[in-house]
Amino acid sequence: MMDPLYWIESYGFRRLEAIVLLMAVVFLVLAVFFIVLVLISRLVKSFAERRKTSYRNLFQQVINELVTETETLSVEKTDAALRLHLRELTHSSLARDTFIAQLVAVKSSLAGASAERLATAYRMLGLDTVSAKRLQSARWWKKVRGIRELTAMGCVEYLPAVLPLINARNRVLQETALVAALQLDRDSPLRFLETFQGTLTPWMEMSIHRYLSSIHGRRLPLFKNWYHHNQPTVRLFCLRMTAHFRQQESLSGLVDLANTTSDPQARVQAVYALGELEAFEHSDLVASQLRNGLDESLLLAALRALGKIGEHRHVNAILPLLKNESYPVRTEAIRSLLTIGFDVNGLAQTDVEVQQACGGILKHIQEPLLAAS
């Protein structure tokens, strides 16, 4: 094959000129290629969209029949309903993917018998094995797609295949597997934490919390089971969930942690949770945390907890903190005293130091327009 440089040089250009000219040609060719790519991409996108739309319209009729079916679904009936479309499903991956996506989308907005029919149709057509096969793919996004489909369709039998992926290196895959393990393990949603070795990110916590908020209170796992997990993020998350769901059954675990743990963050969360649970019988334990003047987070958690518990006998432990050098501590102390019902305004009028340290904060906290925001 002729050397392009030689070919250019044959027109009277010197070597350096030929190199520069060749570079120019390469860039121009690439630019033209990109232009063609953009134009083709438009065509391909609109063609793919049209095909997808036609499949969606086709399958929507089938799905509507499945959803509104009044008799128990039988294999024959399913085959009869879909026989015109089976060829499309087996020969076209786009058709199959569109159908699965539609099933998942429709099922997520349904409940009860209609949702069950869709899940049954999904299995009868062997689409669960299609989704399960995606779990074997080397590409993480295919695995994610497969997990989401199986989870949406409630295929609990695939939980063992999903569980190992909660420790995957790819973050999105890990998160998806985690949510799947949560939803597919009907008996104990947080059981996967026993084998979880990663770090719970705030995003994962939100996903877990969202699911836990949707299930009945009696099915909530006992969060204290993980207070001593080897992952600190798991421990802290379970403490936060104890507080959020006000799980009284975990109270003993909180008291134990607040007394014995050497993890300062866990202690803070445990004290905070004791406040949310309004554990008045452990108010002395909470008040004793105020003696630790070094950890501001702990002081704030204890003040807030004492405010929630509302016992007047701890007022004397809180009062010195009105003169604390930390603004957040003074603010929380005021809030706590106001919640308990102590007359902080009266104190501020008689004590000049308190007035100087807390006057502005008091006005701020007691302003209705600021309290509302």
Place this chain on the structure above:
Amino acid sequence: MTALELFYLIVNVIIFIYAGSISFAYLALAIISTLEMRRYKLRNEFIDFRNILSSPLAPGISLLAPAYNEGLTIIDNVRSLMSITYNNCEVIIINDGSKDDTMDKLMDAFQLQQVPFDLLPTLETKPVLGIYKSKNKALKRLTVVDKMNGGKADALNVGLNVSRKELVACIDVDCIIEPDALLKMVKPFLEENANVIASGGVVRIANSCVVEEGRLVEVKLPHQLIARFQVLEYMRAFLLGRMAWGRLNGLLLISGAFGLFKRDIAVACGGYNHKTVGEDMELVVRMRVYMHNLNLPYKVTYIPDPLCWTEAPSTYQILGRQRNRWARGTFEVLKMHKYLFFNKKYGLMGMLSYPFWFFFEWLSPFFEITGLLFTLFLVATGHVNWTFFVCLLLVVYSFAIFISTFALVAEEMSFFKYTSKRDIFKMIGVAMIEPFLFHPRVVWWSLKGNFDLIKGKKSWGEMTRQGFVQYKKGK
């Protein structure tokens, strides 16, 4: 070889090395950006942002929007900000001593009442005249701060003092923010193991777009050529540049129009610096330096979704002022942080990001003008190899077209905002003429900005805006 020939050779070699390096750098950034864009889109395909919307665990965000003489559009702008979808959010408008009726309009429209806000002067600012909340409980998210004029940086610092949330989003009040912008911008703070301290978003051009009641309802390519040039420029910068820097964790600049920061880090660094007109870049650099000095891992991330739309300058005079300011800001920041230059202590920022900005962002117009003057000198002395000169012009032009079409491909493969087929052909046309009609002006403005800085110019310059109100559907 004579001394003169040696001189020619040295100058030629230096210019060649520079041109080769900058081309290689832009190409590398473009490739990294493309790969990262693909990864980002794949990841986002599986994200349900309703998780954040409905979660009590979502971090609080304060939207800080300084306003100066925005009487024409302030009500629409504030309403637009108030409609942003995010539960735990407050909107803080800082009236920076406006001379028009901005404050009066705010007071009337939102039934504001002064409140005894206990303001901690953590950052030193010009005096605050009053803090206001609305008597209407439906507007409980809104806080308006009236202060003496001190400039944008000073106003943002007041906002940082007033803010009580974990994160602060610093925005331009006249930008249109997409309703789900905060949901997308906050995501990196929730998913990364490394401590994300700041997140930047893409700013897109809203000229000629259809806006209704403060919301962008239809994206259109600008009618004016000057705005189209800027569209192409922004595509190159955001889609092919910052995406890559975000991936490398070497981003030095988050647009002042829309950025999300960790409040405690921003305050610990001392807030915005009002000694520079590049305060947005300066804060990001200082936050990074702060984290390096504490030896703490951190990330500055970048979101390529088009979340913020702004009105681009529509005349060359106003655009010139903007670019003048950007050039001055760049140099001021580089000068303030010159200790970063090839300083290993600051990792990638010192060894790559800062040198890149120094050599390829700041120094580039000087090289271009030197190359031009040198060419003129060679022409005058009769030492030009015209064949080689034409070949060089061709390669420079073709590289420019190549990078611009690369940006168009990136746009097409990612967010596909300009859906009309004609728009693509228009943008291809823009890419072809931009090197002749627009780029030389940009170079000239950059040079002028640097000369003005030497002369002691510090002002922002007046940025007259037309406002979005004129682009309403059916009108």
